[in-house]
């Protein structure tokens with residue numbers, strides 16, 4: 001397979017901050033509870049009328065600024081999202097028009113918080129087989145549009161944002177391995193209700209209420225830890241490496257305690273994990289790519305480093321990739 005790497009990264013976070021203190025006036029919670037149980041201090045909230053496609057376009061433009069591949073030469077666009085502006089058209093098609101990428105085919109990928117790695121792995125295959133020369137991979141969610149602001153179990157955890165990566169052939173390094181695994185038996189653990197085609201038939205649902213997230217946080221926690229830890233080990237083995245070779249792990253940012261447990265279980269010091277959950281909360285699929293961009297800018301990842309990306313999300317969907325950083 002030809003080598004495929006990330007050649008540019010971008011991100012967009014809305015400017016409006018929602019702090020833990022702000023949430024104290026919405027639900028019965030406290031800054032102390034949120035920080036000690038999750039590590040989150042604040043999150044970003046999209047402006048009124050700012051939709052997922054706006055977040056995605058802004059992240060794509062940021063990535064294109066430093067990209068050797070120009071918008072007019074992009075051949076495929078994948079957008080990982082669970083909060084599209086509407087069921088169709090896809091966010092990817094809206095991005096294609098907005099950035100001026102007429103050669104690209106474009107579609108969305110639904111894999112909740114794991115969406116970025118599911119989309120990146122898809123893009124890698126298209127490039128490696130020669131079907132396209134490059135791809136723009138975006139993860140974007142206006143996740144707070146599906147939050148019940150009266151439910152303290154969920155509303156303190158999530159924020160909005162987008163990240164983007166441009167993938168192209170590289171001479172050295174690049175994506176060394178991927179591992180994707182899904183477990184539909186865990187589907188009931190995190191569901192958006194009412195919503196989708198079930199709504200008219202499901203008598204238990206209050207169809208007048210806007211769609212909102214329900215989740216079993218404790219059970220998700222129990223699945224997330226072994227899922228992400230084992231995914232790193234399997235992806236490392238597929239790359240012919242051990243976890244000792246990994247310079248930095250960039251995990252999905254759902255909960256600081258989940259990350260600490262993943263580190264312990266994977267046998268990798270927590271100091272080697274990049275964590276920015278305090279600033280953004282869980283921004284769904286965008287978490288891992290936003291964190292990756294910040295890790296590179298902070299000098300935590302350097303050219304030639306072998307890094308692991310590991311994610312977990314509703315579905316259940318889990319994934320990891322090993323990347324040798326190439327710029």
Ligand code: ACO
Nearest residue numbers: 029033112113152153156217218220221254255312313314
């Ligand atoms: N403020 C104050 N108290 C709260 C809050 C809150 N925001 N939320 C829950 N509590 C209370 C509970 O009601 C409970 O009270 P009780 O003991 O009187 O019943 C107590 O705090 C403890 O609740 P737990 O659920 O046991 O708290 P836990 O330590 O498990 O933390 C949390 C909850 C943060 C949700 C954790 O389980 C978690 O992070 N789970 C993973 C969730 C996740 O990552 N979801 C996203 C999946 S990825 C995707 O696809 C989007």
